[in-house]
Amino acid sequence: MKIVVSLLSSFVLFAVLIVSCDTSQAPPTTVEEKEPLAFNAPQPEYTVTVTEAELASPRKELKGQLNGVNITIDYGSPSTKGRAIWGSLVPYGEVWRTGANEATRFTIDKTVLVGEAELAAGTYSLFTIPTEKEWEIIFNKVVDQWGAYEYDNTKDVLRVPAQPVSVDSSSTTLEFRLAPGKIVMQWDKLILPIPLTEA
Template identity: 45%
Template sequence: MKKIRYFAIQLFAVLTVSLLSFACGSSEQAENTNTTESTSMANETPKEEEDKSKRPSPPAKAEGKVDDVSIVIDYSQPATKGRTIFGDVVPYGEIWRTGANEATTITFDKDVLIEGQKLVAGTYSLFTIPNEKEWTIIFNKNPKLWGAFEYKQEEDALRVNVKPSKETDLTERFTIAVEEGGMITLKWENTKVTFKVTKA
């Protein structure tokens, strides 16, 4: 009887040790698996940057010179698509990003005069407030904005007011151009807005 009891105790001890060893091994294997997965994720090749040319409102660039001042404008081109734009899609009396996606930016490599008012060299976000009889052109000191969601008026460097005009031909995609005589032209649908740039 004593021998049977002794054998049972020995068997229980062996089974306990075996179970503990198995549990430790499984834990270590899981830890190694997690480490491998983490390392794999860390070494994973980042996704390629978005191809902005495939956006519904693709990027565009307008460049030109006024005297020896270089002007570069980066913007996006939304389409009319049969809609009424100003006063509807783009409400009157509200801040507009002047394009789509990221806020439009305009860069001057030298100090300029905008409609006779001085603006120092630099890169600005270009916002507008459209109205039927007058537009406000805004140069804001923060060029890294998405749309006008975080626009702050206190960061404006300059505001000027200009008169819009009506065109007979439809401009399907919003277009900005640097034209001769230092005129910056904004055109979309049947609306055209210009402001004059000269060297300071």
């Protein structure tokens, strides 16, 4: 009888160990799991060209097509240089140029939906207001402006919310890329997906 009880106890202990080692319910640890960028889906074609390499924060231009829409993003690409970025170099709760030097310029050749809001074809300056939990994406009709020093919110065409995602991998420079159904900004250990589809 003691042998049976001992075997039963051993079996129960073994079952508990198996359950406790099950990682199927473990929290997500990769970008793909945390934020569905659909890396396994066909990727949009795009190129990123350095247009002003001599600057401390080189000027770059992304060109590509997403959901039938031709997109150009012209941006300054700052480096971390060992600095704390979010909530420090880039303060929370303040309008940010979303890059360096001149404000980022965003061009589309068709009307699109940014999230669920419509944005007409054209060129805009792209600003953001970062916070720890939610960002605000701003499209402003004053295209050529230096940083956000003369930013005028009465010239805003559209404001939409976006959810930042913290990731383990770090990008030492600010970069934009295209992913299925969205534009993605990444810098330091943060990515910001901006859903975009043809209207």
